[in-house]
Amino acid sequence: MGFLDTVFGTINDLTWGWALVPFLVVLGLFFTVASGFIQFRFFKRMFNVLRGTDADNDPNKISAREALFVSVGGRVGGGNIAGVAVAITAGGPGAVFWMWVIALIGMCTALVEATLAQLYKRTEPNGDYRGGPARAIIHGLGENYRWLAVIYAVCLIASFAIGFNAFQGNTVAGAALDSMSIPRIVTGLVLSVLTGVIVFGGIHRIAKAADVIIPIMAFGYIAMALIVILLNLFAIPGVIWDIVANAFGFREAVSGGMGAAIAQGLRRGLFSNEAGLGSAPNVAATAYVKHPVSQGITQSFSVFIDTILICSCTAFVILLADVYQPGVEGIDGVVLTQQSLVEHLGGWTQYFLTFAILLFAFSSIMYNYYLGENALTFMTQNPNAVLVLRIAIIGIVFLGAVAPGATAVFSFSDPMMGILAVVNLLALMMLFPIAMRIIADFRAQLAAGVEKPVFDPAQFPDLDTDPTAWPDAPKS
Structure with missing residues (x-):
């Protein structure tokens, strides 16, 4: 174990501890400028997904909204409550x-990676769509890069399906024990049964569950924060000034000043919204849309929901309370958020927050499982492999819940996600010119007066696309 800890620690230092965060930032800035600030140009269009989608009338397809909520459910979690x-x-x-x-x-990076995932998605025999960075590497870069796609798939399973699901089970059980004195084994059994019901239903059941859970989870938490903001309305300008002043070093709140603010903000923001990490595109590819960029815009919206809305809610709840004392070591993490809510609205809010954590964690388990399934189906078509994965996930969730110390075994999650992000970013750099061609096609149709642009694979004969994945394309 000592040798493995050293290896994983070195990998973590070489990725998250050194180069990965600047790499993500620089690449995101490049995508933003090169695309003409596309995330801002299409900002109003992002909200269209909440009103209606192309697959709303087809129960056999995953709609853009369902794919949005599945990815939001994966992004929104402990990072939004404890991470902030x-x-x-x-x-x-x-x-x-x-x-x-x-x-x-990151909204631009998310748009680009989701657009590529949609572009190279494939139709399964049952009519579902599968895609993501592994398939984009194979069909976009060629078979010579299969080794890169396999590394990506292995790291996706190790980090999300195995490691992060153990931690999610631990988070749920810990919150239930601390606030409601529910034994870990009870929580573990209930969570395992619920996980089994969902994962054995496949992506359709995951999507339907997310379509119900995520709006309740997100809007409930935002509503709570809005109540706090309204109760402290006249203090908001001062809080905003504190945020800006500390961000630029005008007023140092902690040791490290502006450098600490930048480092923590960028790192926690990236961990929370996952833009560029290569996870959410796996879900984005499942949606039935008329043009790849349409789902790219939708996934860009999920980053906005995760960080600009939900993370900001947590930040204002904390900064409007007196629990947090700048520069003073003391409580942090979920306890700081919890005690801040209690100060604002009373003791009952700790139970509300526990319930929110339960929903956040469960939605993440659904999301993490599907990422693992998608990666596994890329490496093997054996249906028994998926069955083994489903059983393993149920066991991992139970183990994480009942044995808090056992989660240390899954400490490889962060370094594996670091490798995952590096592979995804390398692929994004190489495939970005293709993404720009697809974005240009989308823009050209909008300029021609087409309200809902339609992707026609025949217009891109040099690209290895699946024509059956685009039933709305003009018939030749």
């Missing part, structure tokens, strides 16, 4: 500003 609190404690209020900045940049 950690960022503020370690980097001061200024960290919030840099979380906003990385989200606005």
